[in-house]
Amino acid sequence: MESNKKEALNLYAKVEDLLGIKEYAPKLYSYYYEILDTLEFNSLLDIGCGSGDFLLKLQKRYENSRxxxxxxxxxxxxxxRDCGVDALNIEIEQLNIEFDIATATFDMVNYLTPQEYIDFFNKLKSVIKKDGYFIFDVNTEFGLSDLAVGNFIAQDSNRFITIESFYENGLYESNFTLFERVENCYNKSQERIFQYLYSRDFFKLLSGWEIDRVLPIKLYEMEKFDKEIYILKNVD
Ligand SMILES: C[S@@+](CC[C@H](N)C(=O)[O-])C[C@H]1O[C@@H](n2cnc3c(N)ncnc32)[C@H](O)[C@@H]1O
Structure with missing residues (x-):
């Protein structure tokens, strides 16, 4: 099972705005607000914060939290950081403060390999207070195998991107090819991003975490649920 390389995630960062997912973000985030509105918290860690859009909204909505x-x-x-949120390029184990809540929006947990996954949840327990929550969404099998496969092309005046995506037996793979204009030439870069299918059976087995709620959603308004939002409680 291959880990996602930093170079691949950096390439993704360069083209995310061309992928069309931003238009669905407000709808996804609205489910998180509904959940967060029911919880009391003073501090929140957003893992895989990406371009910071979610954090920026949270900062405005929950003014008294960190x-x-x-x-x-x-x-x-x-x-x-450029958009005005506090963000760091560090791993969970480098954090030396505790949070009431952690979030991970838009599939971040699917990016973990099965080996990384156990380690990730164990480390996360040490930075989330007892009885604190981890709220995240994962793609369902329908979301990965039906909605996200195939070929995609997008461009603007400086970038041309192609993505070929496949799914088989719980593994989703996207091959990115980017041409970036540099003066009169184009630089070509290629990277692969992987996502791994996780479902309730996986989360049930995690030690020290309890499934508090699961919310299946149809983000893309298709016939089946394409994502599930999990609310896990740190019970250790
Ligand atoms: C699909 S993007 C979602 C970004 C953001 N949460 C949002 O709502 O737009 C997934 C993000 O997770 C990050 N990521 C992937 N694996 C990670 C890991 N192990 N630790 C921290 N971030 C990770 C990627 O770099 C990327 O920014």
């Missing part, structure tokens, strides 16, 4: 974003992509962290 927020931090972390992301494995340095490119994403730069974008997030």
């Amino acid at each position: 927020f931090l974003g972390i992301d494995k992509s340095s490119q994403m962290v730069k974008v997030a």
Whole structure:
């Protein structure tokens, strides 16, 4: 099982605005607000904060709380900081403060390999207070195998991107090819991004975490649920 490389996530960061997912973000985030409105918290860690859009909205909505974003992509962290949120390009184990709540929006958990996944949840327990929550969404099998496969092309005046995506047996793979204009030439870069299918059976087995709620959603308004939002409680 291959880990997602930082170079691949940095390439993704360079083209995310061309992928069309931003238009669905407000709808996805609205489910998170509904959940967060029911919880009391003073501090929140957003893991895989990406370009910081979610954190920016949270900062305005929950004015009295403290927020931090972390992301494995340095490119994403730069974008997030430029938009006015506190974000760091560090790993969970480098954090030395605790949070009431952690979030991970738009599939970040699907990016973890099965090996990384156990380690990730164990480390996260040490930075989330007891009885605190981790709220995240994952793609369902329908979301990965039906909605996200195939070929995609997009461009603007400086970039041309193609993405070929496949799914088989719980593994989703996207091959990105980017041509970026540099003066009168184009630089070509290619990277692969992987997503791994996780479902309730996986989350049930995590030690020290309890499934509090699961919310299936149809973000793209198709016939089946394409995502599930999980609310896990740190019971250790
Ligand atoms: C699809 S983007 C979602 C970004 C953001 N949460 C949003 O709502 O727009 C997934 C993000 O997760 C980050 N990521 C992937 N694996 C990660 C890891 N192990 N630790 C931290 N960030 C990770 C990627 O760099 C990327 O920014």
